Amino acid sequence: MTFVHLHVLSGYSLFQSTATVEALVAKAKQLGYRALALTDHQVLYGAIPFYRECQRHGLRPIIGMMADVVLDGDSGAFPLVLLAANEEGYRHLIEISTAVQMGEEKHVHEAALRRLSGGIIAITPGLNGRVESFLAAGEVAQAKETLLRYRQLFAGRLYIAIQRGERTRAPYESALLRLAEETGVPVVATNEVRYVEREDALAWRCLQAIGDGVPLAHIPEEDERYLAALDEMARRFADLPEALENSMNIANQCELHIEFGRWRLPKFPVPDGETADSYLRRLCEQGLARRVPSADARYRERLEHELHIIQTMRFSDYFLIVADVLAYARQRGILTGPGRGSAAGSLVAYALSITDVDPIEYGLLFERFLNPERVSVPDIDLDFPDDRREEVIRYVVETYGRDHVAQIITFGTFGAKAALRETAKVLGVSGREAERVMALLPNKQGVTISQWHRESAAFRRALRAL
Template sequence: MNSAAHTPVEPGFVPSAPRFVHLRLHSEYSITDGIVQIDQAIAAAADDGMPALGISDLANLFGMVKFYKSARGKGVKPIIGVDAWIQNEAERDKPQRVLLICRNRAGYGQLSELLTRAYLDNKHRGRAEMRREWFENGAAADLLCLSGAMSGDIGAAIAAGNVEQAEQLAADWARLFPGAFYIEVQRAGHPGTERYIRHAVDIAGRLGLPVVATHPVQFLKRDDFKAHEARVCIAQGYVLADKRRPRDFTEEQYLKSQAEMCELFADLPEALENAVEIARRCSLTVQLGKNFLPLFPTPEGMTLDDFLVQEAKAGLERRLAQLYPHPDEREKQRPRYEERLKFETDTIIQMGFPGYFLIVADFIRWGKKNGVPVGPGRGSGAGSLVAYSLDITDIDPLEYALLFERFLNPERVSMPDFDIDFCQDNRYRVIEYVRERYGKDA
């Protein structure tokens, strides 16, 4: 591994071509140890000429949408990752970390599934921990993995003086992430840093693995260190003056400029270049603003749209029979109801919401049949004849001249929103029904 000296960079100098991209950023969404506001971090990166910026909150993707939208709005490429806990099989109370980064949309899906599995199946002392074997068989094929520097298992082995074990661990990670595993190095002022870097670079050289420089950003500016420490104390249950409290962070963990990072790793220019290369390897596009509903089961050979129309027409017949018992009066009133029903079903289908109406009708009917009192309907949803026909509401909108357009309007695309009142003593039964029928994982 080449470690030739690199010409120092003048402070404040912004290179014409990107020399470094931050991949580690604990934002305010890291809950326990981050205070960086996303918009401010992206603005700072843009001002420094960084073409991309990575977010890597601790074991969550809570800030992903805000970060993605804000970065694209500023012309900064969003790199989405997670600072992930990895279960320590030898000492459960000492988990290690790796940085997992999405290369593309498939990688985002894989990362989401891994996090979900950790939260549902492998929490320990409040930490959602992943296990190494979860990455087998292509489960993380579209993710990049960074070793976690001194917080990873390779770093722990080096700190314990077991370089052979560190090399074996690195080889194992490289097998799990073929062509996508990086030995990570940091210089954030922690004890033992230079010893770790020396061994880590040697291991990377022997195994032919790339080295990447990162910086663990916890706050925006150096002056924010005390505020960050207060945040950490609140999370850990300490006070600032307590001499016994852990001091896991340093005042160096602010958002350093490219010039500062180039100076910091002047002896490892390829590690800086690999940070930029990782940004190039990632291209995540996510679809926002579209709702994905559970699939409503329809009879074989019938589409969701056709089934909605069929159910609405059948329901209208029942309602007309109740409203107008005399056949002559019923036939006299029928045209205006059928015209209104067709207008509504056409609109619902056009906007892609037939499944929504059928699902809501399904669990309301279940509640009524199983002894759960349900209100007659209120709000703008009471203006829908389809809802009345499907037993979602019990109010005839034509009798009261209620407008369907207040509930659903193609010119203002948003999810329909039925206000439904269930008996508070029994509504949990309806929720359980929905969970069982449409899938607990949905």
């Protein structure tokens, strides 16, 4: 193998790519690649699905991102491709992405990047990069200065991307090659992948138009940002074999191992002289005496059974933390729910006032909630009023540390009707005509346009009539 794709965006770069992680990896495997990078814009949402998918197909996963960087004294943010060479680099990418997503400024400053550059390989992004923009404007001195500043940040780990299509080359390519020779920064062949197959170019342009809220005609035509085959890339760079070889060199430097199956739960600050296990037991015994004053042997045996399982599975800290959060909420007069789901089957949760349902009285099973034969992290749903939820989150952050608190994200996708409606807009189809076609789609969850196109002759006729 003489080439690896190192600049690849997926659908996790919202409105910037039509490629799914699954399709990218499957195509790379089909084309004979043994490694592939994922470099979504500003985010690492797809990192774990991509890593797992590559492992499933026997490819080496290279985790990266395209971050918008502001150099000191510069007036704007420009992208830079950052690849994790190892675990340190991956942690730094996580920190960069988190800072970008959580901060008011949607970019990373040079000072922060200087602190977080360890374990990261950087590649100029080609089109829209700071160096390339200067060269396109004929400002060679400024381009060289920018490149040297990048080189200071990533000493020995900076590469200049050379991007070529089958029929196109950047007008500033020769200047870029001279700059590489003058500064000693090696070049690497890349092809900024935004869709999987060449024929997906129109769909990608439609997606861009939808994202920008403009007609399709405003999006320039092009069809070269697909996952090109090895022989194609070899032809494009026949006169620049070192650029191909450097993509392999970079891939070989990226040795990232992500460990799964190990829980990283924060520790509860127990009183001096206590362990999490002993403190949990003491609180449970006190709580049970308070909630069930006449507790018989059934309660005592059940409590001992649950505590044994919880301690064996090392979840004492988890229960203490959940109980602490709910105690704080009640102290602040924040309404809490009575508990729902399988957690209601836990006597420990009841004794700690995490739930308000006595599992013995109602014959609820603890094993539905926590079972050593089916190892999984306990999941206790907590309910708070919408207008006071932020107070609880703030308490958790202040008590257990911002680096131990994360928000859950959900991703929305276009359903069949929404996809048709938005595509019709950018294509200039009237709303009435679009509604007529959408009315032929069934009101069933999960039905795709391509599936219904195969199954419905009326739908096919209506589309042809547009």
